[in-house]
Amino acid sequence: MLETRALNKSFGAIHVTKGVSLRLEKGERRVILGPNGAGKTTLFNQLVGELTPNSGSIHLDGADITALRVADRARLGLSRSYQKNTLFDGLTIGENLGLSAAVALGKGQGLWRDPLQSAEVRETVKEVAAQVDLAPLLAMPVNAVSYGIRRQLEVGIALSTRPKFILMDEPTSGVGPEMSKGFHRLLKALPRDLTVLIIEHDMDLAFDVADTITVLNYGEVVFDGLPGAARDSQLLKDIYLGAWEDA
Amino acid sequence: MFTHTPLRLTTLATLAIGALAYAFVAGFFGLEILAEIAILAILVIALDLVAGFGGMLSLCHGALLGVGAYAFTVAAKDAGLSAFPAMVLAVALSAALAFVIGAVCARSIGIYFIMATLAFGQMAYSFVFQSPLFGGDDGLSGAPRPDLTAIGIDLTDSRAFAIYAIALVALTYLVAASTLRSGLGRSLVGLHHNEKRLRALGLTVWRAKATAFAISGALAGLAGCLAAQHTQYISPGLLSWTVSGEALVVVILGGLGTLAGPIVGAILFVVLKHEISAITPYWHAIVGLILIAVVMSRANGVFGYVEARMAARAAKPTLEKAKADA
Numbered sequence: 001m002l003e004t005r006a007l008n009k010s011f012g013a014i015h016v017t018k019g020v021s022l023r024l025e026k027g028e029r030r031v032i033l034g035p036n037g038a039g040k041t042t043l044f045n046q047l048v049g050e051l052t053p054n055s056g057s058i059h060l061d062g063a064d065i066t067a068l069r070v071a072d073r074a075r076l077g078l079s080r081s082y083q084k085n086t087l088f089d090g091l092t093i094g095e096n097l098g099l100s101a102a103v104a105l106g107k108g109q110g111l112w113r114d115p116l117q118s119a120e121v122r123e124t125v126k127e128v129a130a131q132v133d134l135a136p137l138l139a140m141p142v143n144a145v146s147y148g149i150r151r152q153l154e155v156g157i158a159l160s161t162r163p164k165f166i167l168m169d170e171p172t173s174g175v176g177p178e179m180s181k182g183f184h185r186l187l188k189a190l191p192r193d194l195t196v197l198i199i200e201h202d203m204d205l206a207f208d209v210a211d212t213i214t215v216l217n218y219g220e221v222v223f224d225g226l227p228g229a230a231r232d233s234q235l236l237k238d239i240y241l242g243a244w245e246d247a
Numbered sequence: 248m249f250t251h252t253p254l255r256l257t258t259l260a261t262l263a264i265g266a267l268a269y270a271f272v273a274g275f276f277g278l279e280i281l282a283e284i285a286i287l288a289i290l291v292i293a294l295d296l297v298a299g300f301g302g303m304l305s306l307c308h309g310a311l312l313g314v315g316a317y318a319f320t321v322a323a324k325d326a327g328l329s330a331f332p333a334m335v336l337a338v339a340l341s342a343a344l345a346f347v348i349g350a351v352c353a354r355s356i357g358i359y360f361i362m363a364t365l366a367f368g369q370m371a372y373s374f375v376f377q378s379p380l381f382g383g384d385d386g387l388s389g390a391p392r393p394d395l396t397a398i399g400i401d402l403t404d405s406r407a408f409a410i411y412a413i414a415l416v417a418l419t420y421l422v423a424a425s426t427l428r429s430g431l432g433r434s435l436v437g438l439h440h441n442e443k444r445l446r447a448l449g450l451t452v453w454r455a456k457a458t459a460f461a462i463s464g465a466l467a468g469l470a471g472c473l474a475a476q477h478t479q480y481i482s483p484g485l486l487s488w489t490v491s492g493e494a495l496v497v498v499i500l501g502g503l504g505t506l507a508g509p510i511v512g513a514i515l516f517v518v519l520k521h522e523i524s525a526i527t528p529y530w531h532a533i534v535g536l537i538l539i540a541v542v543m544s545r546a547n548g549v550f551g552y553v554e555a556r557m558a559a560r561a562a563k564p565t566l567e568k569a570k571a572d573a
Contacts, residue, residue, distance in 0.1 A: 048447060074449035086447075088440040095248050099437045102430055103448045109455055110430030116248070161448055 001026055002047070002078075002165050002195060007056035009042055009219075016042045017053065018219040024165075029187070029196040031206040033230075034216035035239065040199045041083060043216070044167050047197075048080050049073045060165070074104070077164030081157070081171060083199070085150045087142050093153055094138030097125045097160045104161035124160055131186060132156040148175045155186070165195045172202055184208055207231060215239070248436055249300065249427035254557050255507045258550070262510060263417065270409045278405040284517045285412035286474045289419045291497045291509035293466035296423045298495065299504030300432070301459055302439035304361050307348060307368030309490025311464045314371060315341040315471025316481045317381055320390040330393035330476070338468040344371070345464020349457035356442070365488055372486040386482030390475035408477070415473055416510070419466050423506060426462050435459045496534075500541055501548045508550030515549065 002024040009017035016039045024030055034040050045051040047058060049070040057066045060076055068076075088096050095116070101124040102108055102115035115121050129135040132152045142150065155171050172180045180202060187209045190196065200206050206213055206227065213230040215223035217239045223230060230236050270281055290312055297303040318337035322328045328336065352363040375381050392402040393411075402408050426432045434455045437445050446452050475481050484490075493516075501512020519537070523530040546552035 050447075070446045071449050071451050074447055080447060082444075086441060086444045088437050088444065090440050091248060091436070099433055099445075100448050102433060103437075103445060103450045106449075107430040108434040108445070108448075108450045109458065111426065111458075112429060114428045115430040115433060157444070157448070 001059075001061055002197070003059040004043075004047070005057045005059070007043070007046060007058070008054045009039075009046060009051065010054055016219050017046065019056070020216075020219070020221055021056075022214060022221070022224075024195050024197060026195055027193045029209055029211045030198070030214060031210040031212075032197065032199045032214045032216060033201075033203075033206055033236075038216040039219040040216055041169055042219075044080065044169055044197075044199065047167060048078060074161065075106075077161075078167070079104075079158045079161045079163030079165065080167040081154045081169060083169040083173060085147075085154050087150060087153055087157065089143050090141070092139055092141050093134055093145070093149075093156075094125060094129075096142060096153055097128055097134075097138075097156055098122075100157045100160040101125060101128070101162075124162065128156050128160045131159060131189070133182060133186075148179050151175050151179070155183075163194065165197070166190075168196070168198045170199050170201065172200070172205065180205065249424070249432060249506070251424070252554070254554060255505070258507045258511070259420070262507075262514075263413070266413050266416075267410065270406060270413065273406075273409075275405055278409040280517060280521060281409040282405070282412045282473075282477050284513050285409070285416045286470050286477060287494070287497060287517060288416045288510045288513040289470035289473065290467055290494050291501070291513050292416075292419050292423050292506060293463045293470065294494050295498050295504065295506055295509045296426065296466070297435075297460055297463045298498060299502075299506070299509075300427060300439065301435040301456070302356075303349075303352075303456065303460065304364075304495065305460075305463075306361055306365040306488055306491045306495070307371070308463075308467045308494050309488060309492075310368035310371040310486045311341045311345055311467035312471040312474065312490065313375065313481075313483070313486030314344055315468030316390075316475040316485050317375060317387070317471075318468070319472040319475050320387050320481055321381070323391050324387070324389050330391050334393075334469070334472045337472050338465045341468025341471065342461045342465035345467070346457050346461035348464070349460025350453055352460075353453035353456040365491075368486065368488050368491060372483060372488070375486055376483040381483075384483065386480060386484075388480040390479050390481065392476045392479070402476075412473055412477070415469065419469060420506065420510075422462070422466060426459070427506070431455060431458055496538055499548055500538060502551035502554070503547055505547070505550050505554065508548050511550045512548060 004020055004022045007017050007020040020043060032040050042051065046053050049068060057064055060078065065073055088099060098116045098121050101121045105120060107115035129138055132155055134152055134156060155168060158166055172183050184205060210227050213227050214221055215236055223233055223236055273281060290308060294305060294308050297305055315337045318340045319333050322333035322336045323330055348364060348367045352360050355363050376383060381387060395402055400407050402411055434445060434450055438455065442452060474485065497512040497516045498509045500515060502508025519534055520530055523533045541548060546555060
């Protein structure tokens with residue numbers, strides 16, 4: 001269970017997160033919608049600890065994690081992918097996944113064995129590579145592959161920690177419709193007990209995979225409910241779809 | 248990620264055989280140069296570990312070497328320890344100091360990291376320079392060489408000492424290579440590429456950096472012990488930042504992040520220094536010109552250049568095949 005209580009964050013005079021309270025049950029798949037500048041990524045950064053809220057608290061499985069640092073939260077099973085690819089650029093795809101799995105398994109400080117050769121890490125790399133459709137490309141250097149493949153790897157790295165909670169920041173941003181569809185399949189194939197929180201602009205994805213939808217506008221939660229209700233909501237249409245319908 | 252390519256293994260084997268063969272035929276002057284190369288090689292392997300692989304450009308490795316040299320000399324001469332326990336103590340002290348420096352500097356990156364390490368190095372330098380305990384400006388003499396007469400080796404003989412120094416280079420290389428193949432080494436390379444992501448994956452970044460820096464510091468301390476044993480006289484100049492700067496020059500000349508490259512760099516540097524200084528007292532200027540040429544060539548040092556050429560040659564057949572297929 002992942003929960004925020006009355007979270008607030010300001011940058012100077014700009015109030016980016018206004019009293020956000022969310023509650024995700026175990027295994028829930030939630031999509032966060034909202035126009036640009038609604039505070040979606042800022043909310044993510046607070047959840048993983050890259051930003052500290054001005055007030056309010058964050059709870060993971062009942063424990064208050066507001067004061068924990070990024071690495072400590074990651075070790076509790078909280079994983080994230082970034083809106084802007086955040087990869088290990090000089091390494092191969094396989095090394096990217098292997099290093100991530102090794103660190104998540106607590107082998108990132110060991111002095112004796114090569115974690116990339118350990119059965120556990122190799123198994124994880126194999127499974128995650130199959131999940132994100134990168135199995136034939138493990139030996140490719142990251143800086144030699146296309147943007148779309150880097151996007152798949154971005155999600156792959158987040159999955160290679162075998163998380164309990166995964167936060168994905170616009171995983172399909174900048175990719176074509178084919179890859180978007182592939183991503184829908186990936187999401188549907190994820191284990192049902194994994195709690196998923198996704199920031200998305202793609203409405204189809206939101207309505208296709210989400211159990212629940214949260215809409216942020218100017219830092220505030222303006223809608224929180226089932227996809228069906230979101231589709232019919234006039235409020236949502238006004239703030240989020242309005243610009244499209246007018247066009 | 249660090250791997251032993253066939254080229255690297257061939258280079259290492261050639262260097263090892265060449266150095267040993269030379270040690271058996273060289274005269275006194277040649278053996279002195281061999282020992283000088285070995286000391287520099289240990290220092291630059293240590294530096295390449297953190298700078299080339301971890302992206303932590305350090306300007307305090309001279310100080311870490313100097314601390315090792317002083318700790319060894321004081322422990323062996325004044326505290327009366329025999330040479331090997333004194334070496335262990337000196338290496339441990341350098342490692343501990345490096346761990347602290349690494350932990351404090353872990354938060355800063357790039358130029359700020361360099362400046363912070365420089366500040367630590369200069370602190371160590373002025374402490375040794377000022378303190379009456381360490382002979383100040385006059386330095387200390389009388390560091391002993393290990394006594395291996397029990398197994399029939401007399402290290403006061405320069406041939407035996409050169410071979411002993413080569414053995415310590417080999418040991419240093421093994422420690423560095425096995426560190427790079429460990430979980431810590433993998434993380435270190437990852438930190439160079441993306442620190443933020445590793446933190447988000449659950450790595451305690453400061454501890455990984457400090458541990459890597461400690462291992463590197465231990466090796467620099469070992470170079471210091473060997474330097475003290477070689478000349479049997481040490482002065483605060485060993486801790487000077489110019490020693491660190493020179494080490495960085497050698498790593499860049501040989502090839503950052505290749506481990507074998509800096510050894511090649513150490514050989515080139517010491518040999519050039521002796522050859523050119525025999526012709527002109529302005530040898531620094533000539534070495535400077537060579538360094539500028541290497542940096543301007545955009546190759547990763549001399550060894551990096553060879554690696555890139557070999558890789559380009561190896562890649563060619565597949566390109567031609569792709570063209571033929573198309």
